[in-house]
Amino acid sequence: MGEGLYQVISKAITEGEEEEAVKRVNEALKAGLPPTEVMQRGIVAGISKAGELWKANEYFLPDVIMAADAFKAAMAVLKPRLEGKEGARKSKKIVMGVVQGDVHDLGKSLVIAMLTSAGFEVIDLGIDVPLQKFIDAAREQKPDIIGLGAYMTTTMLEMKGIIAELEKQGLRRKLKVMVGGVPTSQEFADQVGADAWGRDALDATQKALKL
Amino acid sequence: MTYTVEFEPSGIRLVCEEPLTISDAARRAGVSVRSECGGKGTCGKCIVRLPSAKLSPVTKAEHELLTSDQLAEGWRLACRTIVSDNVSVYVPVISTIEAPVMQLESLAVALTPETQIRTVLLAVPPASLTDQRADLQRVADALQVQYGVDHAWADLPALNSIRTALREGDWKIGVALRGEEIIAAYPGTARTPVGLAVDVGTTKLACYLVDLETGRVLAAQGAMNPQIAYGEDVMSRLAAALADSANSRRMQETLVEAINAVAAELCATQKLEIKHLLDACLVGNTAMHHLLLGLPVRFLALSPFVPATSSPLEVDAATLGLHATPGAHAYLPPPIAGFVGSDHVAVLLAAGFGEDNGTWLAIDIGTNTEIALQVGSRILSCSTASGPAFEGAHISHGMRAAPGAIQRVTITAEGVVQSDVIGGGPAAGICGSGVLDAVSEMRAVGIINERGRIVKGRPGVQLQQDGLPAFLLAAGSDGQRDVLITQQDIDQVLLAKGAIRAGIDILMTHLKVNVQDIEDIDIAGAFGSYLDPRNAVRIGLLPRVPLNRIRAIGNAAGAGARMMLASTDARRRAASLAKQVEYLEVTVYPGFKKFLAAGMRLPSG
Numbered sequence: 182m183g184e185g186l187y188q189v190i191s192k193a194i195t196e197g198e199e200e201e202a203v204k205r206v207n208e209a210l211k212a213g214l215p216p217t218e219v220m221q222r223g224i225v226a227g228i229s230k231a232g233e234l235w236k237a238n239e240y241f242l243p244d245v246i247m248a249a250d251a252f253k254a255a256m257a258v259l260k261p262r263l264e265g266k267e268g269a270r271k272s273k274k275i276v277m278g279v280v281q282g283d284v285h286d287l288g289k290s291l292v293i294a295m296l297t298s299a300g301f302e303v304i305d306l307g308i309d310v311p312l313q314k315f316i317d318a319a320r321e322q323k324p325d326i327i328g329l330g331a332y333m334t335t336t337m338l339e340m341k342g343i344i345a346e347l348e349k350q351g352l353r354r355k356l357k358v359m360v361g362g363v364p365t366s367q368e369f370a371d372q373v374g375a376d377a378w379g380r381d382a383l384d385a386t387q388k389a390l391k392l
Numbered sequence: 393m394t395y396t397v398e399f400e401p402s403g404i405r406l407v408c409e410e411p412l413t414i415s416d417a418a419r420r421a422g423v424s425v426r427s428e429c430g431g432k433g434t435c436g437k438c439i440v441r442l443p444s445a446k447l448s449p450v451t452k453a454e455h456e457l458l459t460s461d462q463l464a465e466g467w468r469l470a471c472r473t474i475v476s477d478n479v480s481v482y483v484p485v486i487s488t489i490e491a492p493v494m495q496l497e498s499l500a501v502a503l504t505p506e507t508q509i510r511t512v513l514l515a516v517p518p519a520s521l522t523d524q525r526a527d528l529q530r531v532a533d534a535l536q537v538q539y540g541v542d543h544a545w546a547d548l549p550a551l552n553s554i555r556t557a558l559r560e561g562d563w564k565i566g567v568a569l570r571g572e573e574i575i576a577a578y579p580g581t582a583r584t585p586v587g588l589a590v591d592v593g594t595t596k597l598a599c600y601l602v603d604l605e606t607g608r609v610l611a612a613q614g615a616m617n618p619q620i621a622y623g624e625d626v627m628s629r630l631a632a633a634l635a636d637s638a639n640s641r642r643m644q645e646t647l648v649e650a651i652n653a654v655a656a657e658l659c660a661t662q663k664l665e666i667k668h669l670l671d672a673c674l675v676g677n678t679a680m681h682h683l684l685l686g687l688p689v690r691f692l693a694l695s696p697f698v699p700a701t702s703s704p705l706e707v708d709a710a711t712l713g714l715h716a717t718p719g720a721h722a723y724l725p726p727p728i729a730g731f732v733g734s735d736h737v738a739v740l741l742a743a744g745f746g747e748d749n750g751t752w753l754a755i756d757i758g759t760n761t762e763i764a765l766q767v768g769s770r771i772l773s774c775s776t777a778s779g780p781a782f783e784g785a786h787i788s789h790g791m792r793a794a795p796g797a798i799q800r801v802t803i804t805a806e807g808v809v810q811s812d813v814i815g816g817g818p819a820a821g822i823c824g825s826g827v828l829d830a831v832s833e834m835r836a837v838g839i840i841n842e843r844g845r846i847v848k849g850r851p852g853v854q855l856q857q858d859g860l861p862a863f864l865l866a867a868g869s870d871g872q873r874d875v876l877i878t879q880q881d882i883d884q885v886l887l888a889k890g891a892i893r894a895g896i897d898i899l900m901t902h903l904k905v906n907v908q909d910i911e912d913i914d915i916a917g918a919f920g921s922y923l924d925p926r927n928a929v930r931i932g933l934l935p936r937v938p939l940n941r942i943r944a945i946g947n948a949a950g951a952g953a954r955m956m957l958a959s960t961d962a963r964r965r966a967a968s969l970a971k972q973v974e975y976l977e978v979t980v981y982p983g984f985k986k987f988l989a990a991g992m993r994l995p996s997g
Contacts, residue, residue, distance in 0.1 A: 197989075238845060238860060238861075238879060239843070239845060240843065241843055241844050241845065241883060241886065241992070242883075242886070242887070242890075242989070242992060243843075243886075243890070243988075243989035243990070243992040243993055244843060244989075246985050246986075246988065246989040247986070247989050250985060250986065281694070281695075282693070282694030282695050283694075283695060284695045284977075284979055284980055285979060286979070286984075286985070287984075287985055287988070290985070309695055333627055333693075334430065334432075334623075334625075334627040334628050334630070334631040335627055335630050335631045335634060335693035335694060336693075336694060338631070338634065338635075364429075364432070364434070364627075366432065366433060366434050366452075366453060366456075367452045367453070367456065368432075368433050368451060368452050368453045369432070371452070
């Protein structure tokens with residue numbers, strides 16, 4: 182029974198059917214299936230498939246947005262059941278946030294979905310995140326990577342200050358910094374002193390895996 | 393050591409001392425080079441060719457945006473290439489800022505002109521030893537007797553002109569009044585009172601010389617907004633202003649210079665001089681409004697995007713640098729929010745919002761698209777970042793609606809493409825309305841599927857270097873390149889129309905309006921006049937209303953500016969409209985992502 186249900190969950194995520202995904206995850210938990218398996222073979226498999234279809238130019242943003250939303254909703258159901266078990270997974274940790282002054286959530290949510298599908302543990306600081314919150318997260322969460330998103334020409338300038346502050350506080354050596362968002366570029370990433378630039382959610386995930 | 397940069401084919405030369413990017417050199421030399429991304433090395437539109445010696449090394453941005461063939465042939469990005477020695481730079485037509493096709497026409501504006509401004513002719517009793525009244529007193533008394541104007545007065549600049557005009561006109565004097573204030577005097581004649589209405593667009597300026605007595609447009613002319621050298625979109629301009637406060641000042645000056653230049657030409661067509669302008673009304677998005685007034689823009693650039701004022705302003709034209717009559721004012725109607733400016737107020741005024749209790753949509757399509765929905769006594773507005781795809785930018789073979797642009801596309805069931813090129817010559821690229829048609833037609837015949845993917849193997853479909861498909865619209869001849877629609881282009885269109893449609897749907901959801909309730913959709917702006925409503929509905933840019941309810945209203949912002957120039961009542965209505973409009977920030981509206989995803993879908997047929 183487990184096998185079939187994992188596939189149903191996976192398919193619901195890939196096709197962006199949020200209600201179906203949530204319903205089936207609840208069903209799986211009620212049936213006593215192990216939460217880590219529900220996550221890996223159901224939810225993560227589903228979002229990974231969506232990522233592959235995107236990469237192959239069979240999916241475009243609306244499909245990925247819907248899949249990422251279904252993914253987020255399904256993960257929210259599963260999360261309380263995973264507590265305590267995640268530590269054992271030894272996955273790399275990423276702190277993600279959209280810089281201050283910028284309230285665009287979409288790009289970041291896609292990156293988070295793709296990163297999680299690739300096995301990262303992602304801590305989401307949200308949008309319009311002040312500099313200090315990034316610094317605090319770097320100190321308290323001890324992430325492997327900090328991901329900064331900016332979606333406006335005017336807000337991407339904030340990134341430089343954040344990276345400089347990490348440097349100043351002696352936190353920069355212990356972690357990598359990735360930047361991304363519509364107006365950014367590799368050249369911009371080099372200028373502000375980031376370790377990597379993600380062109381889109383797929384590219385960001387590929388590069389995060391290599392850091 | 394000095395060196396010379398020579399631009400081809402114009403032959404313009406610039407002598408420089410320090411090393412410069414080619415973009416900077418071009419700006420200084422007055423050579424037009426496109427700069428859509430504001431010189432960040434991301435748009436790839438500023439390609440130029442030059443000998444490789446003595447140049448800065450090829451940057452990462454150039455490796456990404458140029459093919460290896462292009463690099464081998466000496467093509468570089470102007471914004472990324474630094475020169476420091478004598479060099480000749482070839483600027484291809486494709487990299488120059490195209491001459492704009494201006495849209496100046498708009499709805500016929502119904503209004504009764506009634507401004508504070510009028511001109512009158514006076515016969516003034518000559519000064520003598522038995523009548524030693526001061527010049528101003530003499531004129532004020534004559535105004536009282538001949539026109540019933542009580543308490544006429546004048547400020548310093550007008551005093552000056554009264555004194556001269558009285559004597560040059562042999563005590564016959566034309567006087568321009570704003571209420572009781574004399575703002576100008578002319579010897580011998582009363583001139584037709586004229587004013588200037590300007591729609592300050594991010595890309596283009598539309599200027600109108602208006603007879604203030606009749607409200608009639610005497611002459612109209614468009615020009616490029618010269619701030620374009622600091623970036624093609626609003627955000628790039630704001631970023632330039634944030635990077636260096638000197639940029640704000642230069643953007644202010646260069647904008648006003650351009651307005652003065654156009655105004656002088658408009659006046660010349662009526663045998664007038666720019667100093668005869670008695671009034672002005674300028675509308676624009678909030679960034680243009682702030683830059684024009686020299687207000688700080690930092691807080692427009694960052695969330696929560698608050699404007700400095702949402703009240704109308706009437707300032708001395710001279711403080712802005714306008715070369716109007718020294719005593720003339722300039723009227724700036726109120727912006728509504730950070731991304732909904734006074735141009736939107738002008739559009740709503742011209743479209744008749746607030747006059748009736750109907751259910752109407754007004755859409756002004758541009759890089760930022762402003763949308764307003766009126767339901768009964770409520771008007772809800774939003775702004776969406778639709779990007780410039782419908783202006784032909786960020787489209788690989790995109791161009792503005794200028795000669796050489798494909799503006800209409802039809803594709804037969806067999807996949808045969810018929811296109812209509814502006815000016816009738818060979819196709820050089822494709823403009824917004826052509827792009828919209830192409831996507832709609834490709835979807836209709838199945839060249840793209842419901843997800844907006846180009847289907848490989850269909851006739852006309854070819855693979856690009858990066859492995860993504862593209863569709864051939866027009867084969868190049870005589871050394872002209874092919875005009876293609878690439879997968880990336882379709883994605884840009886989907887993003888643009890998704891943003892606009894999400895805005896429309898969120899407004900409708902918020903005010904609980906159904907599609908069948910909508911009585912009228914007004915589309916403002918140049919793109920609105922060229923787009924095929926059938927295709928706009930077919931690709932889901934607009935809701936599925938009967939096509940006769942979709943109406944192009946042309947440059948409605950310009951029309952609204954003219955109304956406010958010539959009518960005090962229109963100014964009052966605009967100010968009250970601006971107060972009445974509720975602004976909705978769509979990006980933080982619940983379910984925004986789902987609205988956006990739904991907006992990007994391509995419905996079938």
